[in-house]
Amino acid sequence: MDKPVPIYRHRLATRLWHWITALSVVVLLGSGLTISNAHPHLYWGQYGANFDTPWLSLPHFPPWMTIPSRYNLALARDWHLLFAPVLAFSLLSYMIASVLNRHFQRDLRVRTHELRLDALARDFREHLALRFHDPDHPAAYNLFQKLAYVVVIFVLLPLMILTGIALSPGMNAAWPWLLDVFGGRASARSIHFVTAALLGLFLVGHLALVILAGPINEIRSMLTGWWRVPESKA
């Protein structure tokens, strides 16, 4: 049996961004649940309040899920608005760094043939068999992984940030076009919540797969950059 060979898999920019974002997302989601509890109804359009018809009414999120545990909207906003620019500016820095160090171009480029049904089906079967890497290209992300990361980095996180900015009455005066893009303040808020839920789903899936892939090796590689290539399962 060959000893697992360590390879350098994650660049510094990736690792820094990953942990800053992980912390930010946890704080933003937790404090976001408190903010949701303050008015657990979502509307479409320019406005929405108690006498209007929500398209969705949310459950009351229990204290064990929220930041802070005991309902305190002012404190939840403090957490939320402290970490929101952290998320936004670190994403921006990471995107610039990852274009310059070619991480995006080399590791996250999605090719057309990879979007075909047979390619997706094959990756799904590999996942069911708990095979997460290609022995010929061990460092490369698998297809589901790559697609998930691309959606998170280029769609979900930017949407969170832009809809979040659109919820600020001060920024509505600075960038009125942002409200138009989303179809109004109530719509921006709905999209903000829906995207957050999708990010929450990603988080659950991400953690599950990290655990299934061997958490010590995976987490160590995101800390030091070095990853031991798992033995190929026959």
Added chain:
Amino acid sequence: MITRRSLIVGGAGVLLAGCDTIAATPVAGELFDAGEAFQRRLQRLLTSRTALAPEYLPEQRSPIFRANGTRKPVGTDYQSHLDSRFADWRLRIDGLVAHPLTLSMAQLRAMPARTQITRHDCVEGWSAIGKWMGPRLSLLLDAAQLSDRARYLVFHCADVLYGRPYYESIDLVDARHPQTILAWALNDQVLQVANGAPLRLRVERQLGYKHAKYVHRIEAVESLAPIGAGKGGLWEDIAGYQWYAGI
């Protein structure tokens, strides 16, 4: 036995409980203040002084403009004002001004008024669009001749919340803003009690708790520290809401 699952759930619990512990420390308080200052400065950098909050068409108004906070100030004073249709209500403008003013509702209604159909965003998350009408604050400040030493305008209100008189404050950027008005009408009707009769502040680039209701005095000051608990508003004093509510 420590299973992976119990570690994860335990870890998540520790993280959330940890946030509660961290939030109680002085360092956290300073970080939150720094966060607020950063957001305020960044927003002010990105926003021109006269950039307007969105204004809407009449048909875009909320069918029902809900009320929040105090629905009616308690006490016989306000009731007798209400009974006499605010004939004896006076708006005092004092503090760091050269000419303190005392204005009746008749005088305020006779002043040139700005009409604006704007969106009210509550910090809770709901929004309502309504048509407000009233004189610009800058008009009143010019009439009273604001001193150069004045840095904030404090709005004193007739209602009492949790044992303290409601008050709010804004700086000169928002005080001079074209959409900052003392509204006496909502949706083509004289302002109702629940929405702040007879006089309601509109600060259209900030959240709803800044829009003081039942205003009877505007005080120009150099510092917010001596007023209330010094944080610039009732909700800021008692619950820690941010003074700059542009976010």
